[in-house]
Amino acid sequence: MKRQALLLMMLAALVLVLGTAGTAAAAAGLDNGSFESEEPPRAKYQGWEDEYIFGWKPFAGSAWKNKEQEHVSVVACPSREGEKCLRLVGVEDNYVGIRSIHIPVEKKGFYTVSAKAFVKELGQPSRCQVWLEFWPADLPAETSTYRIAYHRANASALDVWQDLTVSAQAPDNAATATVLIIIHRTGNPQLPAEVYVDDVHFEAF
Numbered sequence: 001m002k003r004q005a006l007l008l009m010m011l012a013a014l015v016l017v018l019g020t021a022g023t024a025a026a027a028a029g030l031d032n033g034s035f036e037s038e039e040p041p042r043a044k045y046q047g048w049e050d051e052y053i054f055g056w057k058p059f060a061g062s063a064w065k066n067k068e069q070e071h072v073s074v075v076a077c078p079s080r081e082g083e084k085c086l087r088l089v090g091v092e093d094n095y096v097g098i099r100s101i102h103i104p105v106e107k108k109g110f111y112t113v114s115a116k117a118f119v120k121e122l123g124q125p126s127r128c129q130v131w132l133e134f135w136p137a138d139l140p141a142e143t144s145t146y147r148i149a150y151h152r153a154n155a156s157a158l159d160v161w162q163d164l165t166v167s168a169q170a171p172d173n174a175a176t177a178t179v180l181i182i183i184h185r186t187g188n189p190q191l192p193a194e195v196y197v198d199d200v201h202f203e204a205f
């Protein structure tokens with residue numbers, strides 16, 4: 001009887017350990033890469049700026065900050081899994097975009113960001129990109145000054161959902177990674193820029 005009780009306790013401990021590990025793994029990723037979350041944006045989450053969409057902060061907000069809904073919004077997107085996706089509309093000669101929460105990474109670990117993008121209109125040479133960025137520990141501010149490395153993928157095909165993938169090894173002084181999604185509208189103001197993004201994932205490989 002004693003032995004049975006001991007075995008049960010060991011089993012319970014194992015379940016607890018496995019459960020905790022599973023939770024930790026799930027927590028170490030993006031928040032709201034599907035843009036389906038009903039959670040409100042968090043104030044000063046992880047320091048710096050307030051979130052704009054749950055899990056995402058505004059990037060280089062000066063050009064569009066007073067008219068966010070016009071340029072960055074979560075919209076109904078029936079052609080994707082789920083119901084909603086991100087819509088970005090360009091500002092001439094500027095970047096419009098959002099940056100994810102900081103995700104802890106292993107030094108020299110390998111990571112992949114993938115996303116789906118649908119380019120509705122994008123006059124050349126404007127760009128829509130997904131970035132994988134790496135940051136040091138004890139980050140004093142979230143500016144490019146402190147960013148250690150970045151890697152980018154371009155969306156180019158029009159009117160079709162395309163896969164964007166960026167893979168890279170974390171530098172040996174990296175502590176966190178972020179995902180940045182931007183539209184960079186350049187040149188002629190007559191050329192509009194409108195892109196939809198969904199299913200953003202961050203994974204170790």
Ligand SMILES: [Ca+2]
Pocket residue numbers: 034035036080081082083084085198199
């Ligand atoms: Ca979605």
